[in-house]
Amino acid sequence: EPEVTQTPSHQVTQMGQEVILRCVPISNHLYFYWYRQILGQKVEFLVSFYNNEISEKSEIFDDQFSVERPDGSNFTLKIRSTKLEDSAMYFCASSEFGEQFFGPGTRLTVL
């Protein structure tokens, strides 16, 4: 069964460093998303991406964040200068129609 994959599973970084979180969505899906979940809190939407551009972004998704689909298979989330409060689990998701399929997540720890 096709699935969304994410790498790495855990990333530790120093405050102020850039990180890139990688996702491989399901191959025939058209819509791509990033969500995050701070420990003990609910899952929050960051950004959606369709037809090679951002279709919607939340207020969390400020200028420090960017997304890219560099080739036909990968979908990346970049955080330019990480802050302590960026520590969270980041989930990638993809969809063809209404149902979103989630990856296993990347746990980002900012020290």
Add this chain to the structure above:
Amino acid sequence: AQSVTQPDIHITVSEGASLELRCNYSYGATPYLFWYVQSPGQGLQLLLKYFSGDTLVQGIKGFEAEFKRSQSSFNLRKPSVHWSDAAEYFCAVAPMEYGNKLVFGAGTILRVKS
């Protein structure tokens, strides 16, 4: 703005007992409705979804949910809980269009006692 309320933060049930997890949403029109389950340290697994049609939907692992438009609710049920059902459960909504974001509730942590 869309919102999802899961009024129970924690629920504890005995193994073999029935379960109902509550979910209410606030949205201008009937949205797509979902229940996801998350085991500790794991990703989100879709249990079931409602798009249209029969308001009682069946999902995986013996779960079902009933959409009640008049109450703006989408409660999750299971007739007999197993110890392996212990996890966190999230209700989510999205507008009835493709490509729209999911709005999640705060989650309900289910504990199962033997």
